[in-house]
Amino acid sequence: MNRRDALGVLGAAALPATFLRATQEQAPAKADYALRIGPVSLELAPKRIVKTTGYSGSSPGPLLRMREGQNVSIDVINETDSPNLVHWHGLFAPSVMDGSMEEGTPMVPARSQRRYSFAATPAGTRWYHTHVSAGRNMKRGTYTGEFGFIYVEPRGDAGSYDQEIFLALKEWDPYMTMAGEDAGLDAAYKYFSINDRALGHGEPVRVKEGQRVLFRILNASATMHRRIGLGGHEFQVAAMDGNPVPVQKKTDALELGPAERIDAIVEMNRPGVWVLGDSNDHDRENGMGIVVEYPNQTGAPRWISPSDRWDYTAFGSAANTTATTEEPERLPLVFEKKFAGSRWVDKWTVNGKEFPKTDPIRVRANRRYRLVFDNRSDEAHPVHLHRHTFELTKVEGRATSGVRKDVVVVNPKSQVEVALVANNPGLTLFHCHQQMHMDYGFMCLMEYV
Numbered sequence: 001m002n003r004r005d006a007l008g009v010l011g012a013a014a015l016p017a018t019f020l021r022a023t024q025e026q027a028p029a030k031a032d033y034a035l036r037i038g039p040v041s042l043e044l045a046p047k048r049i050v051k052t053t054g055y056s057g058s059s060p061g062p063l064l065r066m067r068e069g070q071n072v073s074i075d076v077i078n079e080t081d082s083p084n085l086v087h088w089h090g091l092f093a094p095s096v097m098d099g100s101m102e103e104g105t106p107m108v109p110a111r112s113q114r115r116y117s118f119a120a121t122p123a124g125t126r127w128y129h130t131h132v133s134a135g136r137n138m139k140r141g142t143y144t145g146e147f148g149f150i151y152v153e154p155r156g157d158a159g160s161y162d163q164e165i166f167l168a169l170k171e172w173d174p175y176m177t178m179a180g181e182d183a184g185l186d187a188a189y190k191y192f193s194i195n196d197r198a199l200g201h202g203e204p205v206r207v208k209e210g211q212r213v214l215f216r217i218l219n220a221s222a223t224m225h226r227r228i229g230l231g232g233h234e235f236q237v238a239a240m241d242g243n244p245v246p247v248q249k250k251t252d253a254l255e256l257g258p259a260e261r262i263d264a265i266v267e268m269n270r271p272g273v274w275v276l277g278d279s280n281d282h283d284r285e286n287g288m289g290i291v292v293e294y295p296n297q298t299g300a301p302r303w304i305s306p307s308d309r310w311d312y313t314a315f316g317s318a319a320n321t322t323a324t325t326e327e328p329e330r331l332p333l334v335f336e337k338k339f340a341g342s343r344w345v346d347k348w349t350v351n352g353k354e355f356p357k358t359d360p361i362r363v364r365a366n367r368r369y370r371l372v373f374d375n376r377s378d379e380a381h382p383v384h385l386h387r388h389t390f391e392l393t394k395v396e397g398r399a400t401s402g403v404r405k406d407v408v409v410v411n412p413k414s415q416v417e418v419a420l421v422a423n424n425p426g427l428t429l430f431h432c433h434q435q436m437h438m439d440y441g442f443m444c445l446m447e448y449v
């Protein structure tokens with residue numbers, strides 16, 4: 001964007017002096033991508049209109065496709081009245097570019113813009129989303145439509161398939177509700193969709209018999225866990241959180257906590273009109289689904305509830321591929337809830353403390369660690385480490401290897417252990433991706449010493 005364009009978009013009065021100086025002196029080349037943060041209006045179904053904020057007029061925002069290793073630049077133009085920032089989830093961006101205030105990334109001021117740049121790595125299905133906290137304001141953070149897919153094309157073989165379909169699972173119009181006797185306030189939603197359409201109201205996914213269709217599925221929810229089926233078909237899981245899995249097992253159910261991604265191939269071998277959707281009847285019937293249609297088939301789309309149990313270790317190898325002579329240092333992280341009353345939001349602690357009082361996880365560059373997630377609460381937590389990939393080593397007592405992720409769901413009263421190589425120095429945020437948990441204490445920093 002040249003200076004005149006920038007002024008046209010923003011209005012000269014709104015520009016901070018530093019921005020003007022930067023644009024005049026460096027006359028920067030056009031960025032590879034631009035994302036405008038601003039209002040969006042989605043018509044999920046006739047008369048079912050959602051007004052929220054999103055990127056470049058849509059939600060999900062534009063799919064950003066990049067090549068592995070490519071240096072990318074993205075101008076984020078904040079057309080709203082509050083400061084914001086964008087996090088590149090699953091990428092190894094430097095702390096100052098990662099899109100987390102806690103790591104030291106500067107905000108994009110209101111009515112201003114900022115350029116992010118980083119190398120596109122690792123390959124696979126990534127995503128971007130706002131990283132502001134919401135608290136009790138459900139018009140902020142991941143309750144909004146501020147998210148989109150990033151796909152980093154691998155240098156090597158990307159696999160073989162006939163069609164590639166990106167599906168983002170999302171709820172809309174959130175509100176606070178009382179969750180029960182011994183739980184605090186929780187988020188609930190009025191509407192549901194896959195991408196920007198409610199079930200039955202968008203274009204169906206059109207398939208042909210014998211095709212291999214690759215679904216790249218993202219749970220873009222602020223708070224909800226999802227269990228997905230595709231009537232009468234099986235998913236062959238190829239990657240989790242963008243990383244290829246060692247065992248491409250078939251299953252009729254996919255489960256995704258907030259922020260998780262699954263790439264799965266479906267062999268289209270059962271002609272008909274089907275529903276791909278969430279197994280919760282209420283949420284699916286209110287929009288959380290999409291029709292999958294074979295040619296010359298008629299009738300109402302059919303839903304069949306999936307039955308397989310979801311288990312991360314089914315996609316891992318038994319053998320430990322990262323065997324080292326030395327036992328890696330164990331870093332325990334205990335997650336607990338502090339119930340504050342049924343009319344209040346629960347608080348969360350990591351090793352007994354709430355963010356920002358939490359103790360940092362201290363690591364040394366290039367050392368190996370075992371992060372031991374110990375969930376002592378009665379809720380599942382999709383915990384996420386920024387700027388790194390970890391490998392599952394033990395899930396609820398079962399040893400595994402080769403499943404590499406950046407989010408892992410730790411079930412109620414359960415433990416998960418992951419191997420981490422501290423290979424990307426810089427402040428790094430660790431948190432639960434459930435927006436309400438993260439905003440109420442469930443967060444800490446990882447520091448390189």
Ligand code: C2O
Binds near residue numbers: 100
């Ligand atoms: Cu997907 Cu800290 O975020």
Ligand code: CU
Binds near residue numbers: 382432434437438
């Ligand atoms: Cu949580």
